Amino acid sequence: MRIVYALLLAAAASLAQAAGPTPEQDAMLKRLTPDALRGHLSFLASDLLEGRATPSRGQELAAEYIAAQFRRFGLEPVGDDGYFQTATWGYGKRDMKDFTLSFTVGGQTLQVPAAAVSLEGAAAFSTDGADVVRISTPDAQIAPGSLDGKVVVVDLPADLSDAARTAARRALGTAMRTARPLLRLAFDRKNPNGDGGQAAVLVDPEERHANGGPVPTVVLHARAVIDAIAAASGPVRMSVRIPGPELKPVKLRNVIGVLRGSDPQLRDTYVMLTAHYDHLGLVNGKLHRGANDDASGTAAMMEVAGALASLPQRPRRSIAFMAVFGEELGLKGSQYYGRHPVLPLARTVADINLEQLGRTDDSEGPQVNRVAMTGFDFSDLGPILQEAGKATGIEVFKHPVNSDRYFAFSDNQALADVGVPAHTLSVAYEFPDYHGPADDWQKIDYENMARVSRMVALGMLTLANQTQAPQWNAANPKAARYREAARKLVQP
């Protein structure tokens, strides 16, 4: 009886070993501790780093800190300046003394002072008597060419639900991306004063050359003028003169390090793990420290790098770790990488992007021991992470709505666009302090975050060790454009 029991135990042990991590992998996973993650987060989301706005001294300190961790783990520097990939953009302020703005409504001219506007968009701009097109229904159809040479304002009814408003804005945003109006006007009925055009402007010189730069936006805060425009039954015309900013060069940095693989055939192929290290900085006089968004993803990325670097046997493929700037300004850093890849894209087999891994208090209820993956059935990558999740106690799942909806709203998108199977992992999509001044490091669930990080480490290891590279899903029409991009990568 005792012998049979011992045999059974031995059989069970060997079975467990076949299915789960090896002792070396287990030791690697044990390095991913709550304390290590808390350490990184308490620094990245500290007051000293001032919310890591793009660009800022706080962000530069964060970049240097991330590079220091990569150096500590012995990663290979692959940037133009050690671990840094440097983008040199323009940054500066406008001199607003020549600013003028007026509207003609029903034969009356309404002047608006600079103090009652906020400005977005980079270049100098002026127009005299342009037609203002008002879009006031969520299902408005925008015919091609119908906004050419016009000012457009989206002014949806106040009683729309948040979900309907978001959906309408996205649909209109997509329609307007190809329409390219002269200028966008926006109404702010809550705050009587804007920034007066004093906010600093960041200019990507490549964007300016590619398509004339971003469409300028004027946010109007003057309530009486807003009401007059909204109530007008006849045509409304707008005249504006916006002075251009005086730009000085500023350096923005992605931070990239490589754990070189061991397989002679596969070591020149790459699996990427990415996260954005920027946040909002100072907003309306309040520091936004961005602990969950996305110091959490950055901290997990760094600790996974350290854990994988500790393995006695290197993974077969190389693994690239990258922290990107400018996500909060519209995925700027990852898009820059997509245009200027440091590692060959045709040999980059996958990207896992980490966003908001720390908070479990989601608006849909506690998210403990589970991680959502965007574009879950866009590629065959999901099941690989699900296996890693089984071994580490994490359920990797497809969120019924957000999986598809949020695929394009994080830094995985830039790599997907060029064909690399790329997805974002998040624990909570919406949490109470999202983009607020209280997204602080003390509120993170570090125990859960450590378990999630172990799943990520094991998943990255599986991806790096398996010969077969992940593929876009041929059966899903939503993945068709990415599949096509992937085909062009291999056969340009």
Ligand SMILES: [Zn+2]
């Ligand atoms: Zn984020």
